[in-house]
Amino acid sequence: MAEAVQERIIIEQACEVHRADTSPAPLACQSCRANPKRCARSGCSGPIVTKRQRVRYVAIVSALTVMALALAFAVLTYDNGMPFGSEGYWRIVSMRADSLIVMVVVAACQAFATVSFQTVTANRIITPSIMGFESLYIAIQTAVVFVFGAAGVTMVAGTGQFVLQVLLMVGFAGALYGWLLSGRFGNMHIMLLVGVVIGGGLGALSTFMQRLLDPNEFDVLTARLFGNLSNADTDNLPLVIPTVIVVSTILWFRARRLNVLALGRDVCSNLGMNHRRETMIILLLVSILMAMTTSLVGPMTFLGFLIATLAYSLTDTYDHRLIYPVAFLLGFVVLSGAYFILRNFFYAGGAVTVIIELIGGLVFLVVIMRKGRL
Amino acid sequence: MTVTDVKTRSGIRGRSAAPKRALAIGIILTIGLVTASLFVGVYDISAEGGAEMFFITRVPRTIALVLAGAAMSIAGLVMQLMTQNRFVEPSTTGTTEWAGLGLLTTMILFPGSPILVRMIGAIIFAFVGTIVFFMFLRRVTLKSSLIVPIVGIMLGAVVGAFSTFLALQTDMLQNLGIWFAGSFTTVVRGRYELLWIVIVLLIIVFLIADRFTVAGLGKDVATNVGLNYGAIIFTGISIVAAVTGVVTVVIGALPFLGLIVPNVVSLFRGDNLRTNLPWVALVGIWVVTVSDIIGRTIIMPFEVPVSLILGVLGAIVFVFLLVRQRRG
Numbered sequence: 001m002a003e004a005v006q007e008r009i010i011i012e013q014a015c016e017v018h019r020a021d022t023s024p025a026p027l028a029c030q031s032c033r034a035n036p037k038r039c040a041r042s043g044c045s046g047p048i049v050t051k052r053q054r055v056r057y058v059a060i061v062s063a064l065t066v067m068a069l070a071l072a073f074a075v076l077t078y079d080n081g082m083p084f085g086s087e088g089y090w091r092i093v094s095m096r097a098d099s100l101i102v103m104v105v106v107a108a109c110q111a112f113a114t115v116s117f118q119t120v121t122a123n124r125i126i127t128p129s130i131m132g133f134e135s136l137y138i139a140i141q142t143a144v145v146f147v148f149g150a151a152g153v154t155m156v157a158g159t160g161q162f163v164l165q166v167l168l169m170v171g172f173a174g175a176l177y178g179w180l181l182s183g184r185f186g187n188m189h190i191m192l193l194v195g196v197v198i199g200g201g202l203g204a205l206s207t208f209m210q211r212l213l214d215p216n217e218f219d220v221l222t223a224r225l226f227g228n229l230s231n232a233d234t235d236n237l238p239l240v241i242p243t244v245i246v247v248s249t250i251l252w253f254r255a256r257r258l259n260v261l262a263l264g265r266d267v268c269s270n271l272g273m274n275h276r277r278e279t280m281i282i283l284l285l286v287s288i289l290m291a292m293t294t295s296l297v298g299p300m301t302f303l304g305f306l307i308a309t310l311a312y313s314l315t316d317t318y319d320h321r322l323i324y325p326v327a328f329l330l331g332f333v334v335l336s337g338a339y340f341i342l343r344n345f346f347y348a349g350g351a352v353t354v355i356i357e358l359i360g361g362l363v364f365l366v367v368i369m370r371k372g373r374l
Numbered sequence: 375m376t377v378t379d380v381k382t383r384s385g386i387r388g389r390s391a392a393p394k395r396a397l398a399i400g401i402i403l404t405i406g407l408v409t410a411s412l413f414v415g416v417y418d419i420s421a422e423g424g425a426e427m428f429f430i431t432r433v434p435r436t437i438a439l440v441l442a443g444a445a446m447s448i449a450g451l452v453m454q455l456m457t458q459n460r461f462v463e464p465s466t467t468g469t470t471e472w473a474g475l476g477l478l479t480t481m482i483l484f485p486g487s488p489i490l491v492r493m494i495g496a497i498i499f500a501f502v503g504t505i506v507f508f509m510f511l512r513r514v515t516l517k518s519s520l521i522v523p524i525v526g527i528m529l530g531a532v533v534g535a536f537s538t539f540l541a542l543q544t545d546m547l548q549n550l551g552i553w554f555a556g557s558f559t560t561v562v563r564g565r566y567e568l569l570w571i572v573i574v575l576l577i578i579v580f581l582i583a584d585r586f587t588v589a590g591l592g593k594d595v596a597t598n599v600g601l602n603y604g605a606i607i608f609t610g611i612s613i614v615a616a617v618t619g620v621v622t623v624v625i626g627a628l629p630f631l632g633l634i635v636p637n638v639v640s641l642f643r644g645d646n647l648r649t650n651l652p653w654v655a656l657v658g659i660w661v662v663t664v665s666d667i668i669g670r671t672i673i674m675p676f677e678v679p680v681s682l683i684l685g686v687l688g689a690i691v692f693v694f695l696l697v698r699q700r701r702g
Binding site: 190192193194196197198200201202203204205207208211212301302351354355357358361362364365368369 | 461510513520521523524525527528529531532535536538539542543629672673676678679681682683684685686688689690692693696697
């Protein structure tokens with residue numbers, strides 16, 4: 001852990017300087033922690049600069065947590081036709097709990113994947129979904145069925161196949177997006193456009209292969225392959241949940257590296273970090289997360305964009321450890337809120353993803369308009 | 375505007391026979407493909423009642439291929455001229471999705487309405503959508519020509535999501551899927567005649583194509599050389615909307631067609647609009663006809679919609695163009 005030692009030394013030195021009142025307080029300056037008043041100067045640095053900001057952050061997280069819990073409770077208990085405590089009542093609750101679990105997993109996937117991806121690409125417009133990660137997963141899934149075809153639908157189910165598909169996905173995503181992001185394109189717009197087009201092309205390719213499989217079972221297959229929120233594909237949940245937890249934890253522990261990555265390639269290299277390697281690692285982790293969410297509820301183009309954009313504007317900090325939880329909570333609140341309202345007041349449970357697409361897409365356009373550029 | 379014997383400076387002078395010969399070969403090739411399309415299919419036309427079948431399905435289908443291929447390619451070209459942007463075409467500006475939304479809305483408001491009414495609905499929506507897109511373009515300062523298709527595709531995605539929602543609420547999702555899967559399967563006698571409308575539109579484009587180029591240079595330049603800028607843009611948008619509306623209602627979405635064809639033509643022939651126009655129409659016909667023949671034969675006796683083949687092909691060509699531009 002030579003790095004940690006070095007960091008310590010740097011911080012110590014900075015604290016020395018800081019005590020001499022010539023520079024902003026470093027993050028870990030003991031004397032400032034102990035004596036916040038000394039740090040009331042505006043020059044203080046760190047993920048959270050002022051007391052007001054800290055209060056605001058805590059308030060936001062608390063509010064979102066309360067909302068999330070309230071929505072979860074509402075989804076579980078609202079309008080349950082059976083009398084309280086009866087067997088049927090609990091059965092309905094457990095069915096709804098499944099949907100909730102799916103929402104939690106999807107929110108986690110989208111939040112962690114999108115925020116990390118946007119940091120790596122140094123761009124707050126593009127998201128893994130827009131770049132075609134989901135289409136890639138679907139194309140791989142279809143191709144697996146297509147190649148091992150005879151068994152058709154049965155090949156898609158099962159743990160072994162699922163693992164194989166995810167591994168293929170990681171390999172392909174690494175190759176494709178590693179090439180795209182390798183800087184040979186340099187230009188952000190080309191990358192984005194290539195991603196969008198590849199996404200569309202892969203989508204067409206998947207449909208094409210499905211058609212070739214067996215036109216009669218075409219509808220059956222698509223229904224079997226991808227669920228939506230009210231009809232999620234829960235067969236792989238025992239595998240998905242641990243995977244998502246592990247990958248999210250890895251990202252959480254790499255958050256500091258992401259903070260450095262956000263400074264850009266040059267600064268990154270100057271600080272002694274292998275930019276390319278880090279980027280590839282994050283990309284692979286992102287592709288795993290995207291595979292998970294797609295396998296559960298199918299593609300959701302703008303959800304990630306929506307929650308990441310909101311999270312940035314709410315937290316107003318560079319520190320990923322502060323952004324991730326907010327993005328995750330937002331994701332859950334958006335999903336469960338849309339689900340609850342649509343299901344109970346518009347009787348359109350199946351339209352949740354569509355509505356989120358609509359809102360997210362509009363937000364996307366507004367953001368581009370307001371920026372006036374990408 | 376119809377001075378044909380004035381040669382551009384691209385060195386065509388003295389080789390005026392070559393382009394004509396090439397064009398003749400192109401036309402012969404087109405006729406060959408069209409003939410192939412007439413004789414490909416599940417039904418054995420030499421059998422009993424074959425001739426009748428031939429005229430009920432094969433001929434209409436082939437005519438539809440020719441018209442739709444030429445029309446969508448030219449529509450893409452017109453949009454590219456007006457915006458001075460190589461990556462613009464009805465499916466990267468959301469026009470196609472708007473047309474679909476118009477079709478759906480008409481179906482919901484006037485159930486059982488004749489196809490002409492639906493078409494008018496689709497055309498009106500496509501027109502509004504294209505105008506919306508043009509207004510978007512005004513707002514976004516164009517740091518890069520690549521933003522235009524991105525915004526367009528996203529706009530299309532939002533409109534598409536709205537259509538999906540409407541369809542979900544009115545139990546029309548399956549219809550929506552069928553309409554949007556651009557396919558020539560349903561083209562039979564009595565169901566495609568409205569496609570002839572696009573012939574008129576194509577002739578108009580052929581007559582005033584140069585003005586679109588001038589309009590593309592911007593309002594000031596166009597006005598300076600004595601062009602009514604507003605009128606020509608309005609005409610262009612109307613033509614694109616009408617073509618997209620008609621093709622969407624009769625056949626469905628044909629993604630990337632208006633993007634692939636003009637770009638491929640200019641790769642091979644440079645950017646002389648006047649000599650390229652017929653080529654764009656011809657190559658459009660080739661691409662659609664070949665895609666349709668593939669779609670018809672690959673899983674006989676079933677069919678794969680043309681839109682899927684175009685989607686895959688189009689994506690490949692699009693990415694190739696982007697990478698190439700990067701190197702260039």
